[in-house]
Each structure stands twice: as C-alpha cells, then as structure tokens.
Amino acid sequence: MLALTETQSALVHLVVAAAMVVVFTTILRPERNAHRVVMFGLASFFALRYIAWRATETLAPFGATWDCVASWSFFLFECGALLSSLSAFLILSRTKSRSAEADAHAQWWSPRRAPKVAVLIATYNEDRSILERTLAGASALDYPDVDVYVLDDGRREWLSEFAAAYGARHVMRPDNTHAKAGNINHALRMLLAQDEPPDFVAVLDADFVPHSDFLTRTLALFHEQDVGLVQTPQHFFNPDPVQYNLGLQRSYPDEQRFFFDHLQPSRDAWGIAVCCGTSSVIRTSALADVGLFPTDSVTEDFLLTLVLKNAGYRTVYLAEPVTEGLAPEGLKEYVTQRARWCLGQMQILRGRLGPFRPNALSLADRWSMVDAMLYWTLSFPFRVAALVYPILYWYFNIIVVNADVPDVLTYFGVYFVFVLGTMNFISGGLIVPLVHDVSQLLGAFPIMRAAAIGLVRPHGHPFKVTAKGGDRTRTVVQWTLMRPFMVLFSLTAGGLLIGLFSPSFAFADAGDGKAVILFWTLVNLLVLALVMMACVELPRSERHLVDLPDRVGVEIGGEQHVVWMRGLTPDGARLRGIVGRVGEPLRVSIERIGVVPGVVAAVDEGGIRASLQPDQAQRTAILRHLYGTGSAPGVVKSSSTSVFKDFVIRLRSGRP
Structure with a gap:
C-alpha cells in the first residue's frame, strides 16, 4: 500500500x-x-x-x-x-420560533376589550418624507384601540399639523435631557398621568414603518403576565453602505440580518433575547414598575431588557418582519451607530446591572452580557x-x-x-x-x-443620533x-x-x-x-427593495398596455416593455392604489421612467403598499456565487 x-x-x-x-x-x-x-x-x-x-x-x-x-x-x-x-x-x-405561539394566542384578551396601545414615534431631525412613511403605516395599523404619538425632540412647529393629518398627536418637551430615552420617558409620564393609561406602548424610530399586523402579532405574546417586552426584527428597505458601494444589494444581505434572523431567535431559546429599541412593544405596568426607560447607557434598549429581567419580567422575540426601516445610507453614520452600540455595552458592563455586580439577574443574563463584551x-x-x-x-x-x-x-x-x-x-x-x-x-x-473609552471612562458621553x-x-x-x-x-x-x-x-x-x-x-x-x-x-436615490416586479396597466398615447413595473416611489415608477416620449402624459393603474396620472420623465433601455402625480390619498396608499405590507424587504439568504456575479457586474459597470 x-x-x-x-x-x-x-x-x-x-x-x-x-x-x-x-x-x-x-x-x-x-x-x-x-x-x-x-x-x-x-x-x-x-x-x-x-x-x-x-x-x-x-x-x-x-x-x-x-x-x-x-x-x-x-x-x-x-x-x-x-x-x-x-x-x-x-x-x-438552540433556536426558537414563536410564530405558532402568536397564532395560538391571538386575541387572548377576548371576550374582554382589546388592550389599549400607544405607539410612540421618537424623532429628532428626520426629513418630512421619512416621517410621512412612518405615519402612513402607523395610521393603518389593523388594531381597534391605538393612539399614535410623535415625540419631537426637534421641536418643529410644522410637525403638529403634519402629524394631525394622520390622526397622530405631536408631543414636545422643553429640553433634550437623556436624548431618546428621555424623550420617551417624557411621553410615558404624560400617558401614565391619564385617567386610562395605555396597557402597552410600542416604540418606533422615526424611519421605521409598522406593517398593518405589527400590533396583532406582537400583542399575542403578552398572554403570560411575566412577559414585559416583545422585540421584533429590524428589516431595511434600502441597502446599507457595504451592500450598495460593492454593488451587492441584490445578492448579499444587510449586515444586521444574521443578528436579527438567527442570533436573536437563539438568544430567545436561552431566555436572553434583548430589546433593540425600535419595533418593540412593552407592557406599560412593567415600565412603571422599573421607573421607565433607564438613562445610564446610550444603549438604553439593551439596558431596559436587564432592568426588566432584574424586576422579574421576560423579554421574548418574534422573528417576523412586521416593521421595516431605513438603514444608515452613509458610512460615517453606519460606523457611528456601531461605535455607539459598543460604548453602550461597555457602560452597561461597568454599571449597576453589570455581570459581576450583586443584582437579581440570572446566570444566563450575566453570560449574555459577557458574550457581548x-x-x-x-x-x-x-x-x-x-x-x-x-x-x-x-x-x-x-x-x-x-x-x-x-x-x-x-x-x-x-x-x-x-x-x-x-x-x-x-x-x-x-x-x-x-x-x-x-x-x-x-x-x-x-x-x-x-x-477602550467605555471601559475606562463609561460616563459623560453624549448620545449621537444616526442621521438618515x-x-x-x-x-x-x-x-x-x-x-x-x-x-x-x-x-x-x-x-x-x-x-x-x-x-x-x-x-x-x-x-x-x-x-x-x-x-x-x-x-x-x-x-x-x-x-x-x-x-x-456612490450616488444613490431611494428605491424600495421590491421582492418581485408587479404587472400594471398603463395608458399612453391613447393605447392601453400591460407592463412590468420594476420600481415604485410616491413620485415615480420604472416601467419596462413600453415606449414613450419625454413629457408625454400617461396614467398608471396600480392595484389597491388606483389610476395615478403622470408623465414620461426619461427613456432608458427597455422602457421608461415615469414621474407620478398622485393625490394625497393615492400617495398615502403607495406608502402603505411599499412599506406597510408584504414580507421582508431585501435579501435574507445568499450564496458566494451570486455575490461574485454581482461584484463582477459592479466592477464592469462602475455603479451598483
């Protein structure tokens, strides 16, 4: 041999x-x-x-x-x-899926009245177009007893009328103490002072749009009284800087997909799922028990999980795409966000609920913090x-x-x-x-x-907002x-x-x-x-990461056509399989939205780009169609082969 x-x-x-x-x-x-x-x-x-x-x-x-x-x-x-x-x-x-549990306990409160819910949208300096999406989705929530509050730390007077148009209330405070956590706490104190405070509060960042079933799915998991918080994943309708600059938005997922789609369900199986701020729902009485949101870390969401656990409340995770938001579009914002997360973790490690401090946290909770460290x-x-x-x-x-x-x-x-x-x-x-x-x-x-800074000098660092x-x-x-x-x-x-x-x-x-x-x-x-x-x-314009193109009817030049719509925003659409002249009027018939007038804005290979002129009702319907319904936007699975192909295209064309 x-x-x-x-x-x-x-x-x-x-x-x-x-x-x-x-x-x-x-x-x-x-x-x-x-x-x-x-x-x-x-x-x-x-x-x-x-x-x-x-x-x-x-x-x-x-x-x-x-x-x-x-x-x-x-x-x-x-x-x-x-x-x-x-x-x-x-x-x-380990891993855990709670979808079957949410199915089994839908409307667990019946035949009593549905719990009252307050949706809190925290905002600081976001553009009108960003808030418009979120308000359009929040105003279409499929739930019988919900109030929407826009918590405006930018103190913009125009936002009061803008929010009211969507049935939301505009809330301002005199200062910005404790940043986002302080903003939410100001609203919570106002709500708790009401004759009938909400039973639950949902927290949304200004750029996160709830799907219509956001509340019905999350509230189902509060059927056990020790559940203090339900967290859901963050999905993004735009590519992050790595995806976009490398031309991989069609083949490679955003950087947070592994955490939200795989690590969080595993943490939930061990009983150590964590709050991630936006897209969460919290039991109001639990918040009152722990003194509202903690303010001794710039990652108040992770710390809130520990504060609730220390008081006997659980955080559970529903791995379903029931919201979608805007990923950081610029590298500076992308990096700043992650450095803030790191700093917040170091502050928690050095704080009152650190893994080596005397408190009521379990061994698993302490391991959770050590793992993050x-x-x-x-x-x-x-x-x-x-x-x-x-x-x-x-x-x-x-x-x-x-x-x-x-x-x-x-x-x-x-x-x-x-x-x-x-x-x-x-x-x-x-x-x-x-x-x-x-x-x-x-x-x-x-x-x-x-x-290094967080471990040596954990306190005295300002909260840095992720610009969108x-x-x-x-x-x-x-x-x-x-x-x-x-x-x-x-x-x-x-x-x-x-x-x-x-x-x-x-x-x-x-x-x-x-x-x-x-x-x-x-x-x-x-x-x-x-x-x-x-x-x-690279230059970019906002496009929703549509899973599949839609078939739509188009009337142009007195003729009817059925074509592919491969991109849609409230202001425009990309139509394939049709010809036209720049400036030529047209009408696009979109299911659940109606007939939207517009003109041909540009002619490109294989079709046209149309500038749409929807009325306000149609504009809101488009926003809800794009951001408030459907499955997870973007890429949730990948392969090296598809990534390589897209990267070669990026190198050849010089653009995504």
Whole structure:
C-alpha cells in the first residue's frame, strides 16, 4: 500500500471536512435544536483542535526575541476571538420560533376589550418624507384601540399639523435631557398621568414603518403576565453602505440580518433575547414598575431588557418582519451607530446591572452580557491584528506562525471549512468570506476606541443620533475611514514586493512559513482593497427593495398596455416593455392604489421612467403598499456565487 505524503494527507482532511458539511447540511435541519447541537459541537471540537495545535506546534520559543513577542501576542488575540466564537456557538446551538405561539394566542384578551396601545414615534431631525412613511403605516395599523404619538425632540412647529393629518398627536418637551430615552420617558409620564393609561406602548424610530399586523402579532405574546417586552426584527428597505458601494444589494444581505434572523431567535431559546429599541412593544405596568426607560447607557434598549429581567419580567422575540426601516445610507453614520452600540455595552458592563455586580439577574443574563463584551472587545482587535502581523515578516523577518503548509491545511483548513459550513447551514448562506470581513473591518478602529473609552471612562458621553436621509446624489470618498486601510494596504503591498523581488528580504530560511505568510498577505490585500472600495460612497436615490416586479396597466398615447413595473416611489415608477416620449402624459393603474396620472420623465433601455402625480390619498396608499405590507424587504439568504456575479457586474459597470 502506498503511503500518503503530508500534503496528500492534508488534502484528504480537507475533503473529509467538506464532505461532512455536505452530508450534514443535507440530512440535518437548522430549526431542530438537536441537529444544531451536532453541528456546533463538531465546530467547537475543530476550533479547540486548531487552537491546541497552534499552542503546541506553531509558537516561537520563549525568549527575549521579537519572534516570541509577535508570535505569542498574535496567539493571544486569536484565543480571545476564538473564545468569543465558542460563546456564540453555544448560543446558536438552540433556536426558537414563536410564530405558532402568536397564532395560538391571538386575541387572548377576548371576550374582554382589546388592550389599549400607544405607539410612540421618537424623532429628532428626520426629513418630512421619512416621517410621512412612518405615519402612513402607523395610521393603518389593523388594531381597534391605538393612539399614535410623535415625540419631537426637534421641536418643529410644522410637525403638529403634519402629524394631525394622520390622526397622530405631536408631543414636545422643553429640553433634550437623556436624548431618546428621555424623550420617551417624557411621553410615558404624560400617558401614565391619564385617567386610562395605555396597557402597552410600542416604540418606533422615526424611519421605521409598522406593517398593518405589527400590533396583532406582537400583542399575542403578552398572554403570560411575566412577559414585559416583545422585540421584533429590524428589516431595511434600502441597502446599507457595504451592500450598495460593492454593488451587492441584490445578492448579499444587510449586515444586521444574521443578528436579527438567527442570533436573536437563539438568544430567545436561552431566555436572553434583548430589546433593540425600535419595533418593540412593552407592557406599560412593567415600565412603571422599573421607573421607565433607564438613562445610564446610550444603549438604553439593551439596558431596559436587564432592568426588566432584574424586576422579574421576560423579554421574548418574534422573528417576523412586521416593521421595516431605513438603514444608515452613509458610512460615517453606519460606523457611528456601531461605535455607539459598543460604548453602550461597555457602560452597561461597568454599571449597576453589570455581570459581576450583586443584582437579581440570572446566570444566563450575566453570560449574555459577557458574550457581548467578548464580541465588542476581542473580535475587532483580532481582525486588525490579522492585517498587521504579516507585515512584520516582510520588513523585519519576524515569523508569527511557524507552520508547514500541510499542517495549516489539516488544522486551520478543516476548522475554517467546517465552521463556515456550519454558520451557513443555520443562516442560509449569509456568511460570505471576504465580504463579511469588510463589514466588520469598516468600523473596527472606532469600535476599538469606543470599547477602550467605555471601559475606562463609561460616563459623560453624549448620545449621537444616526442621521438618515439627506443628499446622496454625489460620489463621496470617506478619506478619514479609508486612511488606515490605505496605509495597511501600502505597507502590505510594499512588503510583498520587496520580499518577492529582493533576495535579501526573501528570508529563504523561513521554509513553509513563507508560503503561509504569502497566502495570508494576498488575502489581506484583497480584503483591504474591498474595504477601500466600500469607502467610496456612490450616488444613490431611494428605491424600495421590491421582492418581485408587479404587472400594471398603463395608458399612453391613447393605447392601453400591460407592463412590468420594476420600481415604485410616491413620485415615480420604472416601467419596462413600453415606449414613450419625454413629457408625454400617461396614467398608471396600480392595484389597491388606483389610476395615478403622470408623465414620461426619461427613456432608458427597455422602457421608461415615469414621474407620478398622485393625490394625497393615492400617495398615502403607495406608502402603505411599499412599506406597510408584504414580507421582508431585501435579501435574507445568499450564496458566494451570486455575490461574485454581482461584484463582477459592479466592477464592469462602475455603479451598483
């Protein structure tokens, strides 16, 4: 019998790992907890097997050398990231769907009257068009006893009449103390002073539109009295900056899909689902019991979950698309939002309900906070370290990972293949290598800064509003965000060129370690190029991410046509399969909206763009049709093949 070479043996290990992924993902079901335990149990085994190999076979010997410092420090970064991953694996080994529970307990209050609900829309400086969508959806809620309040921290007088047109009440306060939490608390104190306070309050950000069944579905889960809060996912009708700037809005999901569609249901299965602010419904008596919204963190939503748990109330999660909103359109806003989340978590860790403080929180709740801490404080430094450490070899001959290629394939390769397969098994292909790295790296430096500041000096930081809307018609290069990645790209590329073309820098004595560093470097260059590309913000106009085009009737030039409508806003539509002249009048017949007049605004390949002129009733109906009904907008599943195809199109065309 012929013996296998080390390389052949390593390739066999890789093939076996890939075959295991294929077999398991074919016969197992991600909705079954026992099947998830099998997958994540094996993923954890391969992760521990890999880190054990790293600890025993690849590190520089102890001594007063730079090799030792670099090798062991990077290993510690890697151990921290792996610890965060193992915690996530444990959480993801369970999942829970409450849709059947919501079906079974719909109208649990019958034959008594339906509970009274107040919908609180918190706003600061959002445009009229943004508020118009939200009010149109809130005024069409399919629920018998609901009042809508617009909580205006911008103190805009025009908003009073605008809100009244949708049957909503405009509420202002004299100052902006405690930002969003203070705004909501001001309204809650007003509501609690009424003769008949609402039984529940629903919280919406100004850019989040409720679907008509938002209240009927969420209220069904309050059939048990210890449920204090029901959270629902945040879906987005526009692409986030990573999707858009890389041209992947049709094939790659927004960055928050994994958290809302997969991690939150898993957290719910462990009893540690968290409030995420908007798109939540809260029992008013529970809020009164805990003194309303907490104000000692800029992430008052996560802290509210802990405050309620400390008082004996549960937070549960309904994984259904019952609202949809506006994702941050600009990179600065995208990064600012995530840095604020990190800062808020650090404030909670250092606060009265921290995991190591004496309080009534359960062990699971404390684990929930530790898991968040591991993610925010360890994952991002490791991602940056993975970009920096290979540079040390090319310039200083410092070897970080001293390993043979066959061993790398046997241990790291098997670990990577199986973990990637497991994560995509439970998420429908949401984890696409390289692109996933881009979304994480863009905010890495601000997040690391926020983590350090929050741990050292947790208090005294103002709440930074995530700006929405605004002019997005120009190409904008975010140089400040791009600069550290440009520096890393230049150093990496320069080091590689020196190493490849100058024998004095080739370090022939590195053996297989050089091949490992070479591959690592090439991957880093590709990731850095994608990050820099994502920092170039392309012009965009608002379009709803329609799942499928609609068939509509069009009257133009005295003739009737049935054509495809591939895009719709209150002001315009894109029509395919029809010709016309710019300025020519037309009438578009849209189901549930009516016949909307307009003119041909432009002629493009395969059709026309129409400028619509709806009356107010039709405009409101269009807003409700686009944002207040239907399934989840955008992409909820993905594949590397579709992402690659769209990226090639983006490179060829120069636009999304």
